[in-house]
Amino acid sequence: MAQPNYRAPKGTADMLPDIARVWEHLLLVAQDLFARYGYEPVYSPVFEHTDVFVRGIGEATDIVGKEMYTFEDKGGRSITLRPEGTASVVRAVLEHNLTANGQSTKLYYSGPMFRYERPQAGRTRQFWQIGVEALGMADPTADAEVIALMMQFFEDAGLPRERLQLLINSIGDENCRPVYRDTIAQFIRSHAGDLCEECVRRAETNPLRAFDCKNEGCRTVMGQAPQLRDELCDDCAAHYAAVKTNLDAVGVSYIEDPTLVRGLDYYTRTVFEVQAEGLGAQSAIGGGGRYDRLVEVFGGQPTPGLGFALGFERMFLALQAAGVEVPRPEIAEVFVARTVPELATEAFAITQRLRDGEIAAEMDHQGRSLKAQMKVADRLGAQFVVLVGPDEVAAGQVTLRDMTTKDEQRVDIADVVDVLYEALADVYMDEAEDMLDAIDGSEEI
RNA sequence: GUGGGUGUAGCUCAGUUGGUUAGAGCGUCGGACUGUGGCUCCGAAGGUCGCGGGUUCGAGACCCGUCAUCCACCCCA
Numbered sequence: 451m452a453q454p455n456y457r458a459p460k461g462t463a464d465m466l467p468d469i470a471r472v473w474e475h476l477l478l479v480a481q482d483l484f485a486r487y488g489y490e491p492v493y494s495p496v497f498e499h500t501d502v503f504v505r506g507i508g509e510a511t512d513i514v515g516k517e518m519y520t521f522e523d524k525g526g527r528s529i530t531l532r533p534e535g536t537a538s539v540v541r542a543v544l545e546h547n548l549t550a551n552g553q554s555t556k557l558y559y560s561g562p563m564f565r566y567e568r569p570q571a572g573r574t575r576q577f578w579q580i581g582v583e584a585l586g587m588a589d590p591t592a593d594a595e596v597i598a599l600m601m602q603f604f605e606d607a608g609l610p611r612e613r614l615q616l617l618i619n620s621i622g623d624e625n626c627r628p629v630y631r632d633t634i635a636q637f638i639r640s641h642a643g644d645l646c647e648e649c650v651r652r653a654e655t656n657p658l659r660a661f662d663c664k665n666e667g668c669r670t671v672m673g674q675a676p677q678l679r680d681e682l683c684d685d686c687a688a689h690y691a692a693v694k695t696n697l698d699a700v701g702v703s704y705i706e707d708p709t710l711v712r713g714l715d716y717y718t719r720t721v722f723e724v725q726a727e728g729l730g731a732q733s734a735i736g737g738g739g740r741y742d743r744l745v746e747v748f749g750g751q752p753t754p755g756l757g758f759a760l761g762f763e764r765m766f767l768a769l770q771a772a773g774v775e776v777p778r779p780e781i782a783e784v785f786v787a788r789t790v791p792e793l794a795t796e797a798f799a800i801t802q803r804l805r806d807g808e809i810a811a812e813m814d815h816q817g818r819s820l821k822a823q824m825k826v827a828d829r830l831g832a833q834f835v836v837l838v839g840p841d842e843v844a845a846g847q848v849t850l851r852d853m854t855t856k857d858e859q860r861v862d863i864a865d866v867v868d869v870l871y872e873a874l875a876d877v878y879m880d881e882a883e884d885m886l887d888a889i890d891g892s893e894e895i
Numbered sequence: 896g897u898g899g900g901u902g903u904a905g906c907u908c909a910g911u912u913g914g915u916u917a918g919a920g921c922g923u924c925g926g927a928c929u930g931u932g933g934c935u936c937c938g939a940a941g942g943u944c945g946c947g948g949g950u951u952c953g954a955g956a957c958c959c960g961u962c963a964u965c966c967a968c969c970c971c972a
Contacts, residue, residue: 457963512970516896534972563972568896570966579972648969659970713971723971734972761972789930822924824932832932839930853932 461567461575468778472766473578475776477560479606480580484558487599489582492557494538500528505747506537508715510656517565531564535759536716536741539583544750554586571730572764581738581759585745588754590689593720593740594696600724600736600758601702607765608774609726614735616703618722619679619710620690621658624743626683627718630676631657637675644671661709677708686719693720716741720756728771729764736760782812783874785827789820789839797838800848800866804836807867809874828853833877834870 458464465473500520507514519531532538539559548555560580567573582599584592604614622630638645638653638660649660649668661672682690697704712721721739729735738758745753784804788797797813804811812830814823827835837849848866851858852873861869
């Protein structure tokens with residue numbers, strides 16, 4: 451329709467089958483992989499009290515400052531659609547005391563997030579994320595494990611490693627970061643003449659983000675600034691070194707990026723981001739880090755935490771750019787066609803009989819000609835067609851057509867399911883053998 | 896919030912310096928001797944040319960506005 455009465459709201463999109471299939475593929479890959487790493491699923495509400503995000507993510511962040519979908523509900527409460535997952539999950543963990551007595555927890559979540567932004571390639575107002583949160587683990591092995599898990603996800607999802615860049619950095623903790631912040635703020639003020647207005651303003655709000663500025667001049671100036679890696683306190687430096695050692699130990703390659711500063715206030719020490727090819731200007735496909743103070747922000751006992759999140763829309767773009775296809779499964783193994791409209795009920799009964807036998811069966815519900823039904827059967831990828839005609843029905847039979855060989859045989863209706871079991875088994879055996887041959891031909895087993 | 900591009904059949908797009916019944920490919924539907932698919936051939940359906948206003952004898956094409964969409968800035972997944 452050129453001018454529909456209704457459209458999906460700006461920044462949202464309908465996930466039609468070709469896309470929804472990829473979503474489900476990603477979800478399945480994640481469920482399988484994350485479980486192997488000891489993570490359990492959690493579903494927190496899609497909206498929270500606004501304060502959860504304001505305090506959790508940080509008042510000075512762009513997310514809280516201008517991107518939240520906030521509204522008042524009928525009870526006068528300020529409610530916000532979640533712009534990210536970590537704050538909600540940590541709130542839930544605390545609310546249910548999952549980290550009592552020093553217990554650790556590993557959780558993963560997935561679902562839509564909401565941010566009021568101007569849409570562009572790889573950025574929508576409603577977007578899907580999947581992420582993990584690990585609470586109660588301070589060791590650098592945990593950092594390495596979370597990062598390794600994220601990289602493994604990309605691999606399992608079919609995204610070639612060579613199209614990805616893993617960037618890591620340490621942004622210090624409550625001891626060394628404030629000192630460094632002041633150092634940078636000072637640096638910015640003393641170079642105010644050579645920096646853009648935005649960066650000068652950042653000196654007062656969030657000086658570290660001046661490193662992120664795309665402006666050429668700012669980049670060169672900030673390149674001269676003291677680097678946090680040289681200013682880390684002993685504990686943070688040791689932790690960061692150990693994270694790298696552990697990544698090295700398991701063969702996860704990374705690039706150290708001293709300018710990597712994430713836009714959420716809760717991060718401490720380790721931060722990381724993965725960039726992928728083919729995403730347009732929004733090249734980050736996933737990211738995360740450690741947040742050792744976040745639980746306290748919500749009033750809990752000091753509890754270390756860390757996690758990552760990655761975006762499905764961007765995964766989709768990256769997979770597409772890499773030429774990775776998620777196969778479309780056959781919709782029907784068997785199509786039941788009737789030669790005359792009067793036999794619709796008989797055809798329906800047989801279709802249901804097949805489905806009861808767990809055979810993927812389909813039939814026509816539009817009263818179409820036999821020829822048209824055959825076309826549909828072909829398009830759906832049916833291996834066999836069950837022909838229901840007056841002659842057959844009179845004899846309590848149907849005609850079974852093999853769509854590959856075109857062989858046809860009469861089968862008693864009572865035996866259709868069993869005959870199809872065997873016929874389909876043969877088909878699948880042949881396919882399996884072909885696959886094995888293909889593997890044999892290409893690599894040693 | 897700022898800037899730029901684009902808006903023609905279900906999809907991808909053509910539509911010459913404004914001129915008569917708006918086109919193609921794909922898809923869909925039907926047919927090619929009567930109960931049968933994939934190839935080929937033939938045919939059909941389907942368009943308020945985003946919307947509103949203006950210029951003109953005449954606008955899908957030009958101007959203004961508006962809406963939508965895309966891309967970029969910002970920031971992030």
